[in-house]
Structures are given as C-alpha cells and as structure tokens.
Amino acid sequence: MTHYLFIIVGAVLVNNVVLVKILGLCPFMGVSKKLDTAFGMGAATTFVLTVATGASYIIDHYLLMPFGLEYLRTLSFIVTIAAIVQLTEMVIQKTSPLLHQVLGIYLPLITTNCAVLGVPLLNIANRHDFVESLLFGAGSAVGFSLVLVLFAGIRERVEGADVPVHFRGAAIAMVTAGLMSLAFMGFAGLDRYQ
Amino acid sequence: MIITLAIMALGAVVLGAALGYASIKFRVEGDPLVEKIEAILPQTQCGQCGYPGCKPYATAISAGEAEINLCPPGGMDGVRKLADLLGREVKPLEAEEKPRQVAIIDEQTCIGCTLCIQACPVDAIVGAAKQMHTIIEPLCTGCELCVKPCPVECISMQPIAEKLDNWKWKYPVIEIKRAA
Amino acid sequence: MLPRLFSFKGGVKPQTHKASSVQLPIGQAPLPARLYVPLHQSIGGQPNPLVEAGDRVGKGQLIGGADGWMSAAVHAPTSGTVLAVEDHLAAHPSGLPTLTVVLEPDGRDEWVERTPVDHRRLAPERVRELLRDAGVVGLGGAVFPSHAKLTAAETVPVDELVINGAECEPYMSCDDLLMRERSDEIVRGIAIFRDLLAARRVLIGIEDNKPEAVLAMQQAVAQLGEDYQVVAVPTRYPAGGAKQLIRVLTGKEVPASKRSTDLGVQCFNVATVYTAWRALACGEPVISRIVTLTGNLEQPRNWEVRLGTPLRELVALGKPKADTNRYLMGGPMMGFELPSLDAPVVKATNCVIAASPTMFPPNPPEMPCIRCGACAEVCPHELQPFELYWFARARNFGKTQEYHIFDCIECGCCSYVCPSHIPLVQYFRFAKSEIWSRERDKNAADAAKARFELRNAREEREQAEKAERLARAAAARAADKKAAATAAVAAAAAAESGAPATAVAATGPTAAAGSPISAPANAPRPATPATAGDAEAIKKATIVAAMERARAQREAVQPKNTEQLSSEQKRQIAAVEARRAAPPARAEAQATSAAAAGSSLPETPDRTGD
Numbered sequence: 001m002t003h004y005l006f007i008i009v010g011a012v013l014v015n016n017v018v019l020v021k022i023l024g025l026c027p028f029m030g031v032s033k034k035l036d037t038a039f040g041m042g043a044a045t046t047f048v049l050t051v052a053t054g055a056s057y058i059i060d061h062y063l064l065m066p067f068g069l070e071y072l073r074t075l076s077f078i079v080t081i082a083a084i085v086q087l088t089e090m091v092i093q094k095t096s097p098l099l100h101q102v103l104g105i106y107l108p109l110i111t112t113n114c115a116v117l118g119v120p121l122l123n124i125a126n127r128h129d130f131v132e133s134l135l136f137g138a139g140s141a142v143g144f145s146l147v148l149v150l151f152a153g154i155r156e157r158v159e160g161a162d163v164p165v166h167f168r169g170a171a172i173a174m175v176t177a178g179l180m181s182l183a184f185m186g187f188a189g190l191d192r193y194q
Numbered sequence: 195m196i197i198t199l200a201i202m203a204l205g206a207v208v209l210g211a212a213l214g215y216a217s218i219k220f221r222v223e224g225d226p227l228v229e230k231i232e233a234i235l236p237q238t239q240c241g242q243c244g245y246p247g248c249k250p251y252a253t254a255i256s257a258g259e260a261e262i263n264l265c266p267p268g269g270m271d272g273v274r275k276l277a278d279l280l281g282r283e284v285k286p287l288e289a290e291e292k293p294r295q296v297a298i299i300d301e302q303t304c305i306g307c308t309l310c311i312q313a314c315p316v317d318a319i320v321g322a323a324k325q326m327h328t329i330i331e332p333l334c335t336g337c338e339l340c341v342k343p344c345p346v347e348c349i350s351m352q353p354i355a356e357k358l359d360n361w362k363w364k365y366p367v368i369e370i371k372r373a374a
Numbered sequence: 375m376l377p378r379l380f381s382f383k384g385g386v387k388p389q390t391h392k393a394s395s396v397q398l399p400i401g402q403a404p405l406p407a408r409l410y411v412p413l414h415q416s417i418g419g420q421p422n423p424l425v426e427a428g429d430r431v432g433k434g435q436l437i438g439g440a441d442g443w444m445s446a447a448v449h450a451p452t453s454g455t456v457l458a459v460e461d462h463l464a465a466h467p468s469g470l471p472t473l474t475v476v477l478e479p480d481g482r483d484e485w486v487e488r489t490p491v492d493h494r495r496l497a498p499e500r501v502r503e504l505l506r507d508a509g510v511v512g513l514g515g516a517v518f519p520s521h522a523k524l525t526a527a528e529t530v531p532v533d534e535l536v537i538n539g540a541e542c543e544p545y546m547s548c549d550d551l552l553m554r555e556r557s558d559e560i561v562r563g564i565a566i567f568r569d570l571l572a573a574r575r576v577l578i579g580i581e582d583n584k585p586e587a588v589l590a591m592q593q594a595v596a597q598l599g600e601d602y603q604v605v606a607v608p609t610r611y612p613a614g615g616a617k618q619l620i621r622v623l624t625g626k627e628v629p630a631s632k633r634s635t636d637l638g639v640q641c642f643n644v645a646t647v648y649t650a651w652r653a654l655a656c657g658e659p660v661i662s663r664i665v666t667l668t669g670n671l672e673q674p675r676n677w678e679v680r681l682g683t684p685l686r687e688l689v690a691l692g693k694p695k696a697d698t699n700r701y702l703m704g705g706p707m708m709g710f711e712l713p714s715l716d717a718p719v720v721k722a723t724n725c726v727i728a729a730s731p732t733m734f735p736p737n738p739p740e741m742p743c744i745r746c747g748a749c750a751e752v753c754p755h756e757l758q759p760f761e762l763y764w765f766a767r768a769r770n771f772g773k774t775q776e777y778h779i780f781d782c783i784e785c786g787c788c789s790y791v792c793p794s795h796i797p798l799v800q801y802f803r804f805a806k807s808e809i810w811s812r813e814r815d816k817n818a819a820d821a822a823k824a825r826f827e828l829r830n831a832r833e834e835r836e837q838a839e840k841a842e843r844l845a846r847a848a849a850a851r852a853a854d855k856k857a858a859a860t861a862a863v864a865a866a867a868a869a870e871s872g873a874p875a876t877a878v879a880a881t882g883p884t885a886a887a888g889s890p891i892s893a894p895a896n897a898p899r900p901a902t903p904a905t906a907g908d909a910e911a912i913k914k915a916t917i918v919a920a921m922e923r924a925r926a927q928r929e930a931v932q933p934k935n936t937e938q939l940s941s942e943q944k945r946q947i948a949a950v951e952a953r954r955a956a957p958p959a960r961a962e963a964q965a966t967s968a969a970a971a972g973s974s975l976p977e978t979p980d981r982t983g984d
Contacts, residue, residue, distance in 0.1 A: 030281065031281070033278070034278075059205075063201060063205075064201075067197055067198070067201060069198055069201065072198070072201075072202070076202070076205060079205065079206070079209060080205075080209070083209040083212065083213060086213055086216075087212060087213060087216050090216045090217060090219075090220040091216065091220055093220060094219075094220035094221075095220075097226075156773075157764070159768055159770065160764045160765055160767060160768030160770060161768075162742075232823075235819075236815070236819050237819035237820070237822040237823040237826070238819075238822065239822065239823075239826045247826065248823070248826075301950075315826050315829065316822045316825045316826050316829070317825045317828070317829050318825075322924060323921070323924075326950065332818075333821070333822070333825070335818075335819075335822050356468075356470065357470065358414070358464060358466060358468065358470050358472050360811065360814070361466075361468045361470060361807075362804075362807040362808060362811055363467075363800070363803040363804045363806070363807045363808075364804065365804050366797050366800040366801055366804065
C-alpha cells in the first residue's frame with residue numbers, strides 16, 4: 001500500500017512532470033493566463049493521461065511485446081493517444097455540452113502534449129505493472145494540474161504588477177516558472193525511504 | 195515484417211473505424227464559439243472587416259479564416275478580448291483606432307432621397323421620401339455606411355462629446371517625484 | 375431606557391472640526407444677482423424645462439417637470455424673470471455643463487399660490503406624487519428621489535424607520551443646526567414617512583458628539599407626544615452611511631443584493647424629512663437648503679441658501695482667508711474639489727469647505743502597496759480594498775467585480791488610513807465608471823444587433839413578398855395571353871362566321887380607360903399585348919398609391935410627443951414646417967391627380983422609407 005502511495009506522491013510532487021521532468025511545457029505556458037482555463041485544462045489532461053497510460057500499457061503488453069515490436073512503441077502510442085483524445089472530445093461534445101464548453105479548445109491541445117506521451121514511456125522504462133501505470137499516470141496528471149493552477153494564479157496577479165516593459169508577457173512568465181521549479185526542487189528526497 | 199505491417203494496419207483500421215463511427219454518431223450542429231466571438235464584437239455592422247456584418251465576421255474568425263485584428267470599432271480592447279478567448283496572439287489593429295462617432299445629417303441640405311435609410315444597418319435613421327431625414331443619436335453605431343450613399347454629402351461623422359451622462363472618472367495620475 | 379446598540383465593522387475617527395461652524399445660528403443667505411438652477415439635481419431622469427427665456431416666474435413655481443417616476447421636479451427659488459435656459463457649469467467634479475435655468479430675481483420674492491395639504495387625508499400614491507412634484511430628494515448628499523423609497527416591500531412590513539441625523543463627515547454641521555433649530559418640524563415630518571411606510575418603530579440616530587441636537591430632538595418628540603426613539607450613536611465615521619446606521623440601530627445587515635425595505639427598514643436624512651414637511655404642510659417645494667460653509671474662513675457658519683446661488687457669492691459670505699486655494703463640496707472624506715466657483719448650489723450641496731495648503735496639505739506621493747491590510751480593517755463594508763486596488767490599477771475590471779467593487783460606498787476610510795498614501799477611492803471610482811460605461815456599450819451593442827437582425831428579417835420578407843407579387847403578375851399575364859389567344863382564335867373563327875366587332879372590343883380595353891397609368895396586371899382584366907410597358911406602369915402605380923397612403927397616414931396621425939417641448943424646439947419645428955410647406959405643394963398636386971387613377975390598386979408594402 002505504501003508503495004502505491006509513494007508512486008503517487010513521487011509523481012505529484014517529487015518528480016513533478018512539468019517542473020522537474022520539464023515535460024508538457026506548451027500548455028503550461030500557453031493555457032495558464034487565467035485560473036478558470038487552467039482548471040479546465042488540468043481536468044482534461046488528468047482524464048486523458050489516465051486513460052492513455054492504461055491503453056498504452058495494454059497495447060504494449062498484449063500487442064507489441066508478444067510480437068517483439070518494441071521499436072514501434074512511440075509511433076503506436078502517439079496514434080493511440082491522438083485517437084483517444086479525438087474520441088473523448090466527440091463523446092463529450094455530444095453527451096455533455098457544458099463540460100465540452102469548459103474543456104472546449106483544450107482537449108485537442110492535449111494531443112500534442114508531450115507529457116501525455118512521456119508518462120506512458122516512463123511507465124515502461126520503470127517497469128510498472130498495470131495498476132502502477134495507472135497510478136503513475138493519474139499522479140503525474142494531478143501534479144501537472146497542480147502546477148498549472150498555481151502558475152495561473154501567480155500569472156493573474158503578475159498581470160496587475162508593475163513589470164518592466166521588456167519583461168511583460170512570456171518573459172516574466174518564464175522567470176516565474178523557473179522560480180516555481182526551484183521551489184519544487186525542495187521536495188527532492190521526500191520519497192527516499194522508498 | 196508481414197506481421198508488423200499487419201499489426202499496424204489492424205491498429206490503423208480499428209482506430210480509424212472508431213473515429214469515423216464516432217464522427218457520425220456524435221455529430222453536433224452549430225458552433226457555440228461563434229456566439230462568444232459575436233458577443234465581443236461591437237455590433238456596429240459596419241463591414242469594415244470585409245465581412246457583411248458582425249456575425250459573418252465572427253463565423254469567419256471561428257473557422258480560422260479571418261484575423262482577429264480587423265475590427266476598428268472594437269479597438270485594441272476588442273482585439274485583446276478576442277485573443278484571450280481564442281488563445282491567439284494579440285496583434286496591432288489593421289486600421290487606426292478612432293474615437294466613437296455618430297453620424298449627423300445636415301438637415302438643411304438633406305433632399306429626402308432615403309438612400310441613407312436603406313444603407314443604415316441598425317435602423318437609426320428616420321425620414322420618408324422627399325422628407326427631411328434625421329439620425330436617432332443614441333441608436334447610431336457610427337458605422338459610416340450612410341456617409342457614402344448620400345448624393346448631396348449632407349452626412350458627417352462627429353465624435354461623441356463628453357457629457358455628464360457619459361463622463362467617467364479618470365485613472366488616478368500620481369506625480370512620481372516631488373522635490374522634498 | 376436606552377435600546378441596545380449594535381456596531382458596524384471598521385470605520386475611522388478623524389478630527390471633526392465641527393465646533394467653529396455651530397457658533398452662530400443658521401443665517402439666511404442674501405438673494406444673489408443671478409440664480410443658476412440646474413434641471414438635473416437628483417438621481418433619475420432629467421426634468422423637462424417648463425419655462426423659456428423671458429418668462430416671469432413666481433417663487434416656488436415649477437420650472438422643471440419630473441421625467442417619469444424616477445425623477446424629481448425643480449422649482450424657481452425666487453420670483454423673477456427667466457433670462458435663459460442654457461448650459462451652465464454643473465456642481466460636479468467633471469466641470470462639464472448641464473442644462474440650467476438662469477433666473478434674474480426681481481427682489482420681491484413673491485410666492486406662487488401655496489396649497490398646504492394634510493397627508494393623512496390623501497391617498498398614499500397622491501402623497502408620493504406630491505413629494506415628487508415638490509422636488510423632495512435625499513438631502514444627505516445622494517439626492518435619491520424620496521418618493522421612490524417610500525413604497526414598502528409587498529411581503530415584508532416595515533419594522534423600523536431610521537431617521538439619519540448622524541452626520542458623520544468632519545466639518546459638516548448643517549443637520550446638527552437643523553435639528554437644534556427646527557426639531558419641531560422634523561418630528562412632524564417624520565409622521566408623513568411613518569404613515570406612508572406604515573412603520574412600527576421610528577429610530578432617530580444622532581452621533582453622540584451633538585448633545586444639543588439630541589436634546590432638542592428629544593424635547594420635540596416629547597412635546598408632540600410621539601413614541602419615536604432618539605438614540606445617540608457612538609461617533610465613528612461613517613456611522614451616517616445608511617447601511618451603517620441601520621446596522622447600529624437595528625442590528626440588521628443589508629446584503630449587497632437587497633434593498634433595505636426587503637429587510638423591513640428604511641432610512642431618511644433629517645433634512646429630507648424637514649423638506650417633506652415643508653412641502654406638504656406649507657406647500658413650499660424644495661427651493662433652498664442648509665449649507666455648511668466652513669474651513670479656512672473668517673466666519674464659518676451654516677446658511678440657508680437658495681438653490682442656484684453661485685458658490686462664489688455664498689463663499690464670499692464667510693470671508694475666505696488669503697491663503698485659501700481651493701474649495702471642496704461635501705465633506706473632506708467623500709467630497710470633491712469644485713472645478714470652479716461659478717457652479718451653483720444644488721440639492722446635493724451639503725457643505726462647502728474652503729481649503730488652504732496648511733489645512734489640507736497636498737497628498738504625499740503614492741508609494742507601493744505593502745499589503746498591510748489596514749484598509750481592510752477599516753472598510754465598513756468588509757471589502758478588501760488592497761485587492762480591489764490591485765485589480766483596478768491593472769484595469770482588470772472583471773476581477774474587481776468578483777471582489778464586490780459595487781458594494782463600496784466610497785466613504786474614503788481606506789484612503790484615510792493607507793500608510794502608502796494611495797488614493798484608493800479614486801481607483802475605485804475609476805473602475806466603477808469604467809464598468810458602467812462598458813455596460814452601456816454592451817447594451818447598446820445588443821440593441822443594435824437586435825435591430826440589425828430585425829431589419830434583415832424585414833428585408834427578406836419584403837423580397838419574398840415582392841417575388842410572390844411578381845410571380846402572381848406573371849401568371850396573370852400568362853393567363854391573359856392565353857385568353858387573348860383563345861379570343862383571337864375565336865375571333866378568327868367568328869370572322870370566318872362573319873361577326874368580328876365584338877371580339878376586337880374585348881381585346882383592347884386599356885385604350886378605353888383613357889389614362890396613362892395602366893390598370894394593375896393582376897387584376898382579372900384583359901391586359902395589353904405590350905408587356906414591357908405594362909410592368910413599368912405597375913411600378914408607377916404602386917409608387918403613386920404608396921405616396922397617397924403615406925399622405926393619408928400623415929394627415930391621420932397626430933404628433934404625440936410634443937406636449938413638453940422647449941421654446942427652442944418649437945421654433946425649430948415651425949421653421950421646418952414652413953420649409954416643408956413651400957415645395958411639396960406642387961408634388962402634392964401631382965400626387966393627387968395621379969392617385970385618382972391608382973387609388974383602386976391592391977395592397978402594396980406600406981414602407982416608403984421609414
């Protein structure tokens with residue numbers, strides 16, 4: 001049980017997918033201007049990432065490994081993830097227009113999110129089993145949402161601050177992201193009793 | 195080799211079939227984005243963006259056919275809001291930004307041709323054939339569409355004067371430095 | 375017995391400086407050489423001018439009629455001659471002009487006929503109307519039309535009527551002296567409001583730094599045998615805010631989304647009550663008010679001033695000291711700097727303060743916000759001014775609304791305590807008026823969109839109707855042609871049989887009509903063989919018919935919105951009529967002659983270009 005807890009805590013805080021592994025930076029910078037949209041993006045990513053880790057585990061173990069096709073991993077994962085994202089979007093649009101409005105334009109963006117591809121690949125590199133894969137996927141996604149929301153909150157405030165002209169916009173956001181990354185380095189060692 | 199190809203082909207076919215089925219099964223009509231974009235546009239219906247009205251422009255933006263910086267009446271503020279909504283870059287406005295204006299008919303010169311009435315997209319001009327026309331000022335959006343059709347050039351655009359009704363408190367201006 | 379008092383959160387205790395202006399009783403300000411009475415002196419619609427240049431008016435005569443329910447009338451402050459109805463500088467921070475009646479007093483100060491009424495004998499609606507037409511508005515400074523506050527909520531009975539004599543602004547003492555000198559009339563006036571609202575209890579709240587006023591009011595209440603409670607409330611700014619006083623006296627907290635009547639409380643200023651009494655019991659409308667003239671003066675005092683008196687003349691009464699450099703209207707906390715002394719005294723002018731650099735040193739430069747939270751501690755509405763400031767400064771108005779900027783009463787406590795000297799209230803005023811202006815723009819855009827869509831729908835409908843009409847005409851023509859062909863065949867047959875005359879008469883009817891305007895094609899009559907000329911004729915006939923109908927409509931419709939026109943407007947209309955009368959006489963003659971032929975035409979669209 002503690003083993004699973006360590007996987008989750010490690011994924012959320014210690015090895016945060018954005019600030020420590022530096023994956024999924026495009027949505028981190030792009031969709032963090034407003035708190036509401038950051039929440040939407042976080043929710044959408046959490047859903048897709050969890051499903052994607054499960055699906056890629058199944059494909060890897062029951063389709064690629066038996067035939068010795070490990071070299072096709074990246075390709076088949078990308079295709080699967082893209083298809084899942086598309087499918088999810090269409091289903092949500094039809095069944096729950098409200099949720100679709102909330103997630104709206106962020107869903108297709110996830111297709112190109114490198115965190116979503118990176119986490120399944122890390123799963124395989126770490127030799128996680130199915131449950132561990134799912135937990136690691138969900139944990140990473142929660143970590144992603146957490147920093148995204150934190151970052152959006154900070155950016156909303158920075159918007160009103162007296163930032164020197166040449167630092168406005170992306171530049172000050174980069175500086176902020178760097179400081180946040182430094183802060184998350186402080187979690188290193190939290191899981192060393194693993 | 196053949197197995198590899200077969201597996202990839204199988205994957206492609208399965209995923210393609212699923213997506214194709216879903217796109218038919220879960221088809222949604224209409225685009226909620228258009229309404230959101232239209233809510234930001236100033237509804238002058240002036241056509242300065244190159245589209246015949248605000249809704250067609252909104253549709254074009256939503257479809258990705260038009261830039262977001264084509265609406266002069268909306269100003270930079272409007273561009274910023276659109277950029278916010280659509281996640282696009284803020285671009286400088288194509289035309290120069292003008293203060294809000296209203297059209298004024300010089301009633302002495304007006305010959306009552308009704309051409310401006312036909313041109314007005316928002317029914318802000320009253321008058322009848324061979325009768326003097328006038329503009330209902332609060333309804334005028336300042337689109338300038340009535341200026342050109344007038345055969346006697348009796349319509350002019352005038353900036354809206356500041357009155358007690360539309361006066362605004364100014365942004366506090368503070369002296370940064372005072373000799374102590 | 376003292377009732378239990380409650381407390382509101384926050385507030386400050388600035389130095390009051392009230393003593394200097396209460397040394398002398400209320401003085402009657404002399405009649406100025408000119409009076410500038412602005413028409414728009416209250417919240418709500420701008421009253422319509424009822425006089426024009428050259429008119430003689432009596433004291434108390436109606437010169438501006440209330441525009442709808444949410445508005446209050448304006449009256450002549452003295453008898454004299456109207457010199458002009460024109461734009462004149464308003465007593466407003468903007469320094470912009472507003473429509474003003476300029477009056478030259480004749481010095482006789484003759485009242486028009488006054489009709490005192492007993493409010494108990496009149497229907498409540500009638501009393502409210504009378505108050506509106508007497509121009510009774512909230513004289514505490516908000517100038518909200520009082521009659522609009524005098525309707526109790528349908529479901530909640532009014533438990534408490536709060537009479538506001540707190541007067542918490544420093545320097546101000548006009549309500550204090552009014553209560554000392556005219557407590558009798560105030561107490562009598564309260565009965566009007568109590569009866570209209572059917573209030574169970576009446577609480578008169580007076581800050582405890584005005585013991586003379588408390589005493590005077592208590593004596594008046596006792597003398598008149600009323601059961602009102604006169605309550606001395608602790609002196610703390612802004613105890614005189616309506617919501618704050620209600621909180622202190624009743625313990626009820628009015629939520630942002632509700633009005634106080636929804637909780638069964640209503641609040642009026644003592645000066646408002648006084649004017650309401652004068653209006654009903656003496657028939658005297660609101661033509662003057664008591665103004666505290668204080669600050670850097672030789673002789674600070676309260677004056678009863680006619681509305682419309684130029685502030686320059688009022689200020690001269692107090693003999694300003696040499697180093698006076700600017701004047702404030704309202705108190706030092708909520709007031710504003712007057713753009714010029716040319717502005718007149720209006721119903722909102724409760725206090726004029728002469729300021730000198732030593733008395734009101736210029737604001738030290740603004741320093742960055744250090745988020746100390748002092749502003750949040752003193753905010754009587756429990757807002758977070760530092761957050762509001764942050765977002766207002768960044769023009770992030772959506773966020774300011776999330777932080778409830780519209781609950782801010784602009785009392786100025788936050789600016790008062792700010793250690794960084796940030797003019798917080800100015801930021802909030804800026805944000806509020808910016809939000810209002812955006813709201814206006816948005817509403818205008820929505821209305822424009824609705825009109826645009828209606829217009830498009832109308833155009834489509836008209837096009838469809840036109841197409842249908844043309845199709846019908848074409849069908850009729852085709853039928854006629856067919857009939858003509860049959861007739862021709864028959865004629866040929868008849869010619870063969872030796873009877874040609876009758877058939878020829880049947881195929882050529884239009885020549886017999888004797889008019890250049892042809893008969894309509896869709897009328898079931900045989901048409902001429904020349905179809906091109908026929909279409910043109912139809913068009914002509916349609917135009918003629920439409921013109922004829924428009925003329926008839928013009929004659930039938932009486933102009934309806936012309937009862938309350940200014941003399942200027944009437945003159946313009948007369949000029950337009952004269953211009954219009956000359957040339958169209960000819961056109962009219964043409965139209966009538968042509969219409970004779972076209973009057974029997976079928977229905978055509980009745981829009982000629984409206």
